Amino acid sequence: MKSLFARKIFWILFVIPNALSVLYFGIIASPQYISESRFVVAQADDRSAGALAALMGSGSYSLGGAYIIHDYLESWEGMLAAARQFPLRQAYGSNAIDPIGRLGGLWYYETSEVSLWNYFRSKVVDGVDDRDNVSTLQVYAYDAASAKALNTLLLAQSQDLLNRLNQEKAAEATQVAAANVKTVRARLQADGARLADFRDQHLLFDPSQQATIQMDMVSRLKEAVLRKQSELSTLEAATPNNPGIPNLRNQIAAMQSQIQSQGTVVSGSENSFSSHGVEYDGLVAEQANDRQLLLSAEQGLQTAQLNAQHGQYYLEILSPPNQPPEPQYPRRLESMLIVFAVTLVLWSILR
Template sequence: MSDNLAKRSRGDSQLGARARSILSMLSASGASRTKPSGGEQPVSEGATPDQSRFPSLVSSQPDARAARLAKRAARQKMAAGSAPAEQQAGAAPANTVVPLPQRVLPKRRGAQVQSEPAVIIPPARPAGAKRRRNVAKLSALLSIALPTALATVYYGLIAAPQYVAEARFAVRAPAEASSRGGDLMSAITGMGSAMTSTGSDSFIVAQYIESGQIVANMQRALDLRSIYTNDKADFVAKYRPYDFEDTVEHLTRYWNTVSWVYYEPVTGIITFTVRAFTPDDALKIARETVRESENLVNKLSERAREDSLRMAKQEQSRAELRLKFARKAIQDYRDRRGAPDAKSVVDSQYKIVADLEAQLAKQETELGASSSFLSKDAPTVRVMRNQADALRSRIEAERAKIGSIGQKAGGSSPISASMAEYENLETERTFAEKGYESASQAVDAARISAERQSRYLTTFVDPYLPEDSLYPARLKMILLVLVCSSIAWAIGALIFYGIRDHSA
């Protein structure tokens, strides 16, 4: 019996020596893979060198082995959490599956070799990651969720409906303005100038609709303040005047937010839309805007017509004044000379003298013929001689009348001087009459040209009563707030993390 026991103990000791040599090799390779970054060896306190090298052979102390494994896992977890930089520098990853040394027992009859399962260590999270995630969630909540919720509440429950009235019109010129020339080139030139002029007038009207002048006129006509501060308007969209800002300028800024005007340069068409909180108010405002635009175009056309006629009328006035002076000078001459028309009187007197001289010449011819066969004392000769003497006396008398024409009693001016003065006055009157006639024709031509250059407003889409509210576009505005806030948050986050990474 004792011999058998001794043989068995010697066999067990040899088997244990072989197992210890094999396990020393396995534990050395496993320790190199599972060695902590701090360089510490997982040696339990109070263990012998053999037991620390071959913990799987110590089957008689399971509680001590479990404690050592728990301490080892705790040290590895602390090392992974406190030194993430060392992991990045080449240490073993935190999520590495660490195989524990297997428990190897000598094979005995009726006994089975058991191995313990491997322990999986979860990945270690860097310090502050949870706090950064919370900050990101809070910023997204404040930047995206809160504005979207506010927009949903406002546009879904509070926003008042707004009705839109529209009008379309253009500034036009008469058809004759584009064909004032007689040939093709003049027609093309006239058309281009007319289109340029009407285009500039249309742009002026578009700018006038956005100005404070039309707001002041419409305030007097419609009371815009009461229209945009009624009870049907919500607190965001209504006009909110303040005691220190209730001015035309403040009302004009609000007017440009509820009205919209678009000018098409190619066609010259003006599109105008306005919003109000009731359909009737929107229609009234649109009609009043069209009426104010028509008044402006009429003023511009009237001013252009007056500018075109001003110079022509001034020239006509000067020509008329000159003609009056010329006529007054002739009247003064007639009053001073005592003859209505010296030239005509002199011409008639010269005609009379010429007739008398012709009769005298005939009488002398007959007298000479009778004296050739009658005596000088013959009654026929005496009668003919007396008639000739009478004609001579008459001629002298008529010539004396010609010399006295244009002279009052006591006057000494010769007839030639009077005739020269009268002719000068008559020439001045003729020139004055022709100048006045030319000036009158120029005024007529300027008036026709001004009529061709006149402008008028053509409304081809009249304002109509809206039946449905087009503003606000509730779903569209909510989605717009969501998209814009998301984009803003994303841009802010990218900027923040970029600055943080750059500073690190």
């Protein structure tokens, strides 16, 4: 009875597992190729260091950026993005692949999106070295060209992800400054509209300038009146009955009336230059102030844009994806020897 039990244990724990191991690893298992690439995630202030710094273990590269890529490659969104541009189901679910290793086979028997995601994560491995911040991306596939193509695609999508993050960060950093520029520009346009309305309403372009012109005219008229009065006095003293005296008096009276009229235009009435000058000067001062504010706001926007570029992420490839010349898996002899050793130990313990 004991001998029969021992024989059953021998067959169950040793013979059958080793026979299946030889059958699968020796004959059935499909060869797998590994395409490998290495990269670092640099930040804007550190790009000048170059890839050599990473190879020498420089600490100028972003570990946080490396883990952003790591998390993305393992994420649902990362899988869906890859599936949109690469035939994952055809590459991993083909009937040419062994029934245990393929998608929809004995191990990954479901073919849902979630199963595809889990399968994808088993075939895409991104390892991050915390010492030098170098990431190693390995893609497992059942032909060399597919492994390289998927690795290349994942690197490109990782760079796209960093670009989107950089754009979002820049937009967030400059949003307030851009809104301030927009507000001040609107105010400046309103200032111009108010000045145009003022000039159309009062038929004045610049009250102060026009008042100066009018005052110059009044001054010249006053000088002319003085000359005429001096001439009149001379004529009256020399020839009181001179027939030109009345005409000269009329000229003086006309000029004095004109002086009074021009003085009223400059000041002394509701429509005078002086009464509109205060309003006009206020509009001009407000426009000048808003121009200065716009200049400051535009400088603030430029500063925000420059600041937003600091700390942005960039993908630097240290070694591009390779196309493996031969399969790395399965390790047939090694796998069969491991099964043999494990089953031998179990049988030795339980016999």
